[in-house]
Amino acid sequence: MNRHYIRIFAHVIGFFPVLYYASTLLRHGWPLDPVASYTAASGTAALQLLVASLAVTPLQHHSGRTTLGVMRRPLGLYAFGYTMVHLLVYLMLDYAWNWQQISSNVFEKRHLVAGLIATALLIPLALTSTAGWQKYLGRWWKRLHRIVYGAAGLAVLHYIWLVKSDTRIPYLYATIIGILLLMRLLPPRRVAHAQSR
Amino acid sequence: MSFIPSSEITPEALFWSRRQFIQTAIAGAAVSIASCAGTNETTNTAPTQDAAPLPTTPIEPGKIARTSDELGQPLTEFAAVTGYNNYYEFTTDKQAVAATAAGFVATPWSVHVDGLVAKPRQFTLEDILKLGNEERIYRLRCVEGWSMVIPWSGFPLNKLLSLVEPTSAAKYVRFETLNDPARMPGQKEPWYTWPYAEGLRLDEAMHDLTLIATGVYGNPLPAQNGAPLRLAVPWKYGFKSIKAIVRITLTDTQPTSLWMAAAPGEYGFYANVNPRVDHPRWSQADERRIGESGRRETLMFNGYAKQVASLYTGMDLRKFF
Numbered sequence: 001m002n003r004h005y006i007r008i009f010a011h012v013i014g015f016f017p018v019l020y021y022a023s024t025l026l027r028h029g030w031p032l033d034p035v036a037s038y039t040a041a042s043g044t045a046a047l048q049l050l051v052a053s054l055a056v057t058p059l060q061h062h063s064g065r066t067t068l069g070v071m072r073r074p075l076g077l078y079a080f081g082y083t084m085v086h087l088l089v090y091l092m093l094d095y096a097w098n099w100q101q102i103s104s105n106v107f108e109k110r111h112l113v114a115g116l117i118a119t120a121l122l123i124p125l126a127l128t129s130t131a132g133w134q135k136y137l138g139r140w141w142k143r144l145h146r147i148v149y150g151a152a153g154l155a156v157l158h159y160i161w162l163v164k165s166d167t168r169i170p171y172l173y174a175t176i177i178g179i180l181l182l183m184r185l186l187p188p189r190r191v192a193h194a195q196s197r
Numbered sequence: 198m199s200f201i202p203s204s205e206i207t208p209e210a211l212f213w214s215r216r217q218f219i220q221t222a223i224a225g226a227a228v229s230i231a232s233c234a235g236t237n238e239t240t241n242t243a244p245t246q247d248a249a250p251l252p253t254t255p256i257e258p259g260k261i262a263r264t265s266d267e268l269g270q271p272l273t274e275f276a277a278v279t280g281y282n283n284y285y286e287f288t289t290d291k292q293a294v295a296a297t298a299a300g301f302v303a304t305p306w307s308v309h310v311d312g313l314v315a316k317p318r319q320f321t322l323e324d325i326l327k328l329g330n331e332e333r334i335y336r337l338r339c340v341e342g343w344s345m346v347i348p349w350s351g352f353p354l355n356k357l358l359s360l361v362e363p364t365s366a367a368k369y370v371r372f373e374t375l376n377d378p379a380r381m382p383g384q385k386e387p388w389y390t391w392p393y394a395e396g397l398r399l400d401e402a403m404h405d406l407t408l409i410a411t412g413v414y415g416n417p418l419p420a421q422n423g424a425p426l427r428l429a430v431p432w433k434y435g436f437k438s439i440k441a442i443v444r445i446t447l448t449d450t451q452p453t454s455l456w457m458a459a460a461p462g463e464y465g466f467y468a469n470v471n472p473r474v475d476h477p478r479w480s481q482a483d484e485r486r487i488g489e490s491g492r493r494e495t496l497m498f499n500g501y502a503k504q505v506a507s508l509y510t511g512m513d514l515r516k517f518f
Contacts, residue, residue: 093490
């Protein structure tokens with residue numbers, strides 16, 4: 001497949017949560033608790049895009065289609081973007097910048113600590129996502145960007161710890177991330193073998 | 198504390214009333230089709246003469262005397278009170294409860310009151326409606342951290358309990374919701390132990406603030422708010438205010454609620470609103486009033502400390518959460 005189309009496909013995936021949210025609004029009407037709705041939607045989108053970006057390398061390795069790699073950066077940046085929206089909704093809409101209320105919560109509640117660390121871990125990855133930084137950091141770039149597994153793990157933990165009772169969906173995300181990590185650890189299929197098909 | 202200006206709220210309310218008009222029309226049609234086909238089975242009681250379904254979601258609030266609570270806090274919008282409901286018997290999606298519950302037929306209905314009472318009795322809905330219809334504006338604080346101000350109508354539970362004469366051995370009151378997965382599709386979800394059950398200590402149940410609500414916003418209770426009757430215990434987290442009650446049992450042992458069974462370390466028997474005792478995983482110090490941005494400080498006993506604090510004198514509220 002042409003790299004150009006693959007890149008466009010990555011943007012389609014990146015925009016999917018926005019389209020999905022718009023369809024929810026059409027089906028259910030404007031949210032009666034907008035803050036809760038924006039919080040859940042942006043958080044889910046961030047996690048889904050993070051999982052999508054994590055799926056790129058295993059998919060590349062195990063299909064032998066190296067061009068799929070062009071999706072990694074846009075998907076990762078979309079994940080970061082939705083994370084920022086999620087954080088902003090929390091600070092601006094939920095707590096209206098009331099730092100007293102925010103600080104008494106954020107450092108005490110484990111799901112908020114996990115979410116905050118996950119967000120913090122994504123910042124250096126987003127900043128060093130450019131080709132220039134990739135070249136500058138060399139082999140350290142790859143090592144640095146392995147942090148994304150830590151961020152994904154903490155993001156899922158954040159989700160598991162915040163749900164009221166039903167943990168099935170957060171554990172589903174945890175399982176998917178675990179499988180993707182396992183696929184990374186397994187030896188990749190040889191490119192030569194893939195080309196022989 | 199910043200409020201959403203009313204100029205911004207009005208279009209939304211208008212939007213919702215249009216939506217609900219359409220939903221009501223569709224639901225109404227569905228109900229009439231169902232009754233024509235003779236499928237409105239009522240497993241709850243033998244049919245009475247008055248077998249007509251309750252009106253589905255009213256599109257307009259009825260007549261209410263006041264528009265704010267005793268602290269001067271304005272009522273939560275009608276659209277939110279009747280459109281944003283925590284009612285897992287229908288769906289866990291709060292904004293989809295009203296549509297899912299729209300076809301729920303709540304009449305005929307009866308409530309068994311039994312256990313440690315001198316005069317066990319089965320009340321029909323008609324008997325219950327005769328017990329009173331006073332307006333009570335209560336704050337509702339959900340354990341999840343949001344709140345509303347709601348105009349209920351009904352009567353104090355003690356009126357009903359005094360009719361059955363609890364014996365001296367009675368210490369607790371256990372409440373149970375209708376168990377009928379055909380009418381309450383959320384009950385097909387195996388994650389929770391149905392039916393929903395809740396409990397109060399007898400003195401809490403006899404307290405004048407403890408209300409059996411049969412109406413909201415000047416209308417009979419719509420399905421999504423717990424038709425045809427529910428509890429409203431304003432100083433406790435919302436999950437204590439059990440909906441669609443079919444059985445009230447006086448006991449000498451502390452009842453186990455659905456939430457206590459689901460997560461014993463997180464949801465206690467008392468569940469009094471208390472900003473100083475956090476949920477193990479999240480803060481209870483503040484709350485988001487539906488319709489507002491930013492958060493209000495949560496009040497001790499949800500602002501009813503003057504009336505109810507004496508019920509808990511000498512108790513460690515951290516231990517009895």
